Amino acid sequence: MFAEVIVDVAAKQTDKTFEYKIPSELKNVAVGSRVVVPFGRRKVQGFVVDIHAEANYQGELKELSLVLDDQIPLIPELVKLSEVLARKLFTYRISILQAMLPSMLKAGYKKNIVPLTDSARALPIFNGKVIDAATVRSNADILLINKLLATKAAKIDYVVKNKASHKKDVIYSISNSKKDYLEILANLRTNAFKQKILLNDIIENYESYPKRQQELANLGIKSDVLRNAVNNNWLQKQEVDVYRDPTAADMIHASKVVQLNAEQQAALDQINQQIVRKNAKTFLLEGITGSGKTEVYLHAIAECLKNNKSALMLVPEIALTPQMVNQVKSRFGKDVAVLHSALSEGEKYDEWCRIRNQETHVVVGARSAIFAPLTNIGLIIIDEEHEASYKQDNTPRYHARDVAILRSEYNHCPLVLGSATPSLYSRARAQKGVYQLLRLNNRANNKELPKVQIIDLKKAMFAGTQFDISVDMLNVIKKTIAKKEQVILLLNRRGFSNFMLCRECGYVLQCPNCDISLNYHKDINQMKCHYCGYEINKPYVCPKCHSKHIIFLGSGTQKIQEELINMIPNVRILRMDIDTTRKKGSYQKILSAFGQGQADILLGTQMIAKGLDFPNVTLVCVVNADIGLAVSNYNASEKTFDLLTQVAGRAGRADKEGLVLIQTYNPDHYAIKLASVQDYEQFYQSEMRYRYIGNYPPFYFTTLVSIVSHNEPLAAKQAFLVKRLLTKKLSQATIVLGPTPSAIGKINNQYFYQILVKYKKEPYLAETLSYIQNYAQDIAKNDINVYIDQEPENIM
DNA sequence: AGCACGCCGACT
């Protein structure tokens, strides 16, 4: 038998299958197996994507070296999907396969240098042992090793390291009868206290064996006693795999099923019908904040399980809170797996294994969970489908929604896209009938909508010395805190955080590799580049003029925090932005501290718009609703509307009236006006008009072509050639914009030139783009790369 | 991506 293998070498030239002979001693080789194969001089990891009886390749065939897992990691659906996605996204198939699997299944590579002769072994560098090639650093050593290799006194061993391992627990089981143990106990020496404890436990808790080593240790039985017990055949020692379960300790109470209202029930009926009929239909569930979308999801999942099918639910990373997870687990218990970036690598791998071994049938997770190895899927849900985080912002640049559609087609199951503020893309598709629109117009528990007040900053008086918080806003904040109620304060700004400025010469500390300033990271006391990862120690004098008068400009939230502390005596503030949430789990920590009333104000960037509902929050303040609008991105209005609608939903509960204050310089802008009355449908109408006039999505599809080189003139020249090619090959109606140099000049010493293609129908686009990628490879050989991003999030 | 091979200039 012969296997077609995709090798773990991400390059254009190796982006194809390589054929290998399957040696008869390798059992369990199947489509989807993770294997080690010889590849040229070295060994690499690979994935079997096809198996056939006859050899296709004309030349000499090598054999597969090794199969790496007991359970075949890739299900056939994903093997097939990887091919489709690689083609659609213009990336290497191996990159897609890696993205589909937990990072634990990524190979590590090592080169060992093995001495072959006695004289070589005797050299101090070997000291009789094999050494790692990476440890050979000095010129003298490199020279020596090269000599040895040339004279065959040493050789290089290429090793593929498999990280995947299960946590092992040691358990002790019993094989004698209770009577036997009583006899053993009777014959023990009088001073064998620990052995007596052990035997008494065996006799008293006979049924609860086998026991884990830890449990026995808790009784005071140490390993020496256990070793003795094993030697005497009282106990048998075994190693078993256990799953690292981060939530094992949490007691989750079964919750009772909530009765749906008529509107929810009607939506559910539509979804259930398609689950039963096994129809790959896409629904857009448009439900205002508080309309109970989650309940509909949970009911649909229950229907799915009832039909012996599994269900996949995606939630934005930031909304994947313990509360959210518990809500699902309380309904479906152990049948739920959670794939979450806050888990450790091992925990992620174990959750993934539980899914792969079909031990759970409900998967909840963020973007990458769309590749969960679930079989027999009966329903896919994407909650808050408008969230930009569903699009991965590095290669492979897939959108979870697009992948979901492919998986729903493969599994013949419905897909539910849910949102209070659907993306215009999805809403427009629902309009055209491509998706079926389901609407929830009522708040499920009849909560009042909060009152929204817009503060016109053109006329407002500012409190304090900074021009950010108006007197009106400050007064309401003070009043709310005085009533012992809580406030959420949102700064609508991407985290421009701490950079170094010299007060003497005005120098801003920049990354040497990128045209962008370095950020100060308090936790590691270093300056770091967000684009290339470059790091240096925090300077104490200006690197340019050596003046000591350097300052580290705080983030916007930090400034406001300081101001509020000045203006409101004894105020307690929790700040939440990229600076305070960099550490794992800190995001949750801040939220729960605020929930427990440890602060009066939760101050933060966009990330506070999601997550928990705080019953004691009666005031939500948006400091600046305009920053989002000012960004010259075609979807700035949509993003602002989404954000405002979402935060407005945070204020007020059934018993206390909520108030939302929005400060803006554009009080008449439709995004702000309509968000204040939570009128999504009207916003949709207005925004569609704007998009139509501007030739923007969803009236056009977009593709961003980036031409990248270390050599700026080369990048520019090639970009113009690409543009000419595109204009020539694509149809008249298609708009080709650019090339323009990217906003940040260079990133990691590479220059980016971008071309935007807008099209309605372009049958030759894929062909043309792949032609361009090949052409770039041929013409400029080394230093030109062409990256393609379908439906980019940020365009001009 | 690595890794080797080969060609050429520079240096014992």
Next chain:
DNA sequence: GTCGGCGTGCTC
């Protein structure tokens, strides 16, 4: 004569 720099080509 040999070391090492880089351009070129291949990996089943």
